[in-house]
Amino acid sequence: MKIALVGCGAVTQAVYVPLLSRRRDLFEVTAVCDLSPTLTDAVGDRLGAAGRYSSVAEMISAGGFEALLVLASGSHGETVRRALAAGYAVLCEKPLALTRAEVAALPEGRLMVGYMKQYDPAVRRAEEVLAALGGPEVIRAVEVTVLHPSGESQLAFANLEQARDVDAGLLGSLRDAESALVSRALGESAPEAVRNLYGVSLGSICHDLSLLRRFTGAPADISYVETWGDAPGSIEISGALPVRGRFSIRWHYLEDYPAYRETVAIHHDRGSLELVFPSPYLMNAPTTLTVVSGAESRTEWREVTEAFEVQLAAFHAFVNEGKPPLTDVGGGLEDIVTAQRIAARYAVQHGLPIGGEAA
Structure with a gap:
């Protein structure tokens, strides 16, 4: 193709x-x-x-x-x-x-x-295990923790070509256009703290929102949002899941943290499923799925098949065979709506102005 x-x-x-x-x-x-x-x-x-x-x-x-x-x-x-x-x-x-x-x-x-995390073989295996347990109805809680070092440190190995030949005026106009879109989403008077939160929600936390959509459906409610530290800092989000239980996401930007680490734990009445993701930029680095059940029985499953590669193959199958993707326009829109609800909840909690679509 x-x-x-x-x-x-x-x-x-x-x-x-x-x-x-x-x-x-x-x-x-x-x-x-x-x-x-x-x-x-x-x-x-x-x-x-x-x-x-x-x-x-x-x-x-x-x-x-x-x-x-x-x-x-x-x-x-x-x-x-x-x-x-x-x-x-x-x-x-x-x-x-x-x-x-x-x-x-x-x-x-x-x-x-x-x-791409939706196409990770470890995630697909977790979906199968969860379905065998009874699906979203058995979930008590989903807990997410992201430890996010700087992008520069994550990409130091890659020896990337740098762009130093883009006209400064053009870059400025593009930034203005992006800012105008964010204003349309959050309102002209939305302060920088709300804009930063929205940016992280759509730029990074959206991966965890996409996993929630696969495991449980999009959040039914955003009940609490807090941030601390210098932007992008730390972010905590919690709310209700659409079928049963609650979720919490704790996202921390840690400039000099040794390595990216993302943990997604699904707790149910008889045990837990825990996914640990490496940096997304490391090709064929294993994602680990740990299944805890019974009398402290633990089963670990690792898969080094590259999630981005599986996603590319799925796109090929979508175009040539009509096999539906895991996220279409509806799923993409759901994550935008959830990110706007996150921004709105934070603004309301702190008495900050919110407008635009998020209002």
């Missing part, structure tokens, strides 16, 4: 380039697009892509591919809208967009939203 890439930054270079290089049985990259010519050429050279663009509109108009992988940072709403309107299938990295309005403007089409 011939594909084009939008965005040639960190996740593209560290994850997608090596995976697409070894999955040439599924994909041929014919075009790449980035604001930085340096990054466009670096990724284009590694993948043998002849088409190289700095404009998404120009690349979509030129064609020569069947699908787009939207891997750039920030909101993806307008890029996805253009691609779907032109008839292309799209794999869009999270988040799908920053506002509900962007999602509402999307035309019909083949869209898969990328949450």
Whole structure:
């Protein structure tokens, strides 16, 4: 399947380039697009892509591919809208967009939203175990802890090409556009603390929201949100699950922490399921599933199959065989709504202004 890439930054270079290089049985990259010519050429050279663009509109108009992988940072709403309107299938990295309005403007089409942890074999195994136990009805609580070191430290091994040739004025205008979208989501008067919380919710915590959707469904209620420390700092979120029980998420940005660590524990009346995820940038690093049951019986299961690679194969099957993705436009919208509820709850608790869609 011939594909084009939008965005040639960190996740593209560290994850997608090596995976697409070894999955040439599924994909041929014919075009790449980035604001930085340096990054466009670096990724284009590694993948043998002849088409190289700095404009998404120009690349979509030129064609020569069947699908787009939207891997750039920030909101993806307008890029996805253009691609779907032109008839292309799209794999869009999270988040799908920053506002509900962007999602509402999307035309019909083949869209898969990328949450690679949903495709992790350890997660799929946990889903099977939970289903055998009785599904969401047996869950007492879901507890998530994320220890998040700096992105620079997580990517130090990757020797990434850096973008130093993007016009400063263009970058400024893009930041203004992103800020306007956040204002549409949260209101013009939303303070920086609320905006930062929303950014982390859609940029990182959304992975845990996507797992909640798989295990239990999207949260029924956000009842408590607190932050502390210098931004992005630490964030605590809790609320009710849609069927039974409650969830809590504790997310900590720890600049110099030795390594990324994410733990998702599902507690039920007869035991627990615990998933421990490594840094997402380490290819084929194992995710560990520990099943606790009976009289302190513990079973550990490790799988080194790369979740991003499984996700790519699922996208290929979605486009060519019509196999539905685990997250479509509806799931992407659910996470935006939940992130807005998180921001609104925090604002209400602290007497801060909130408007826009989140109101």
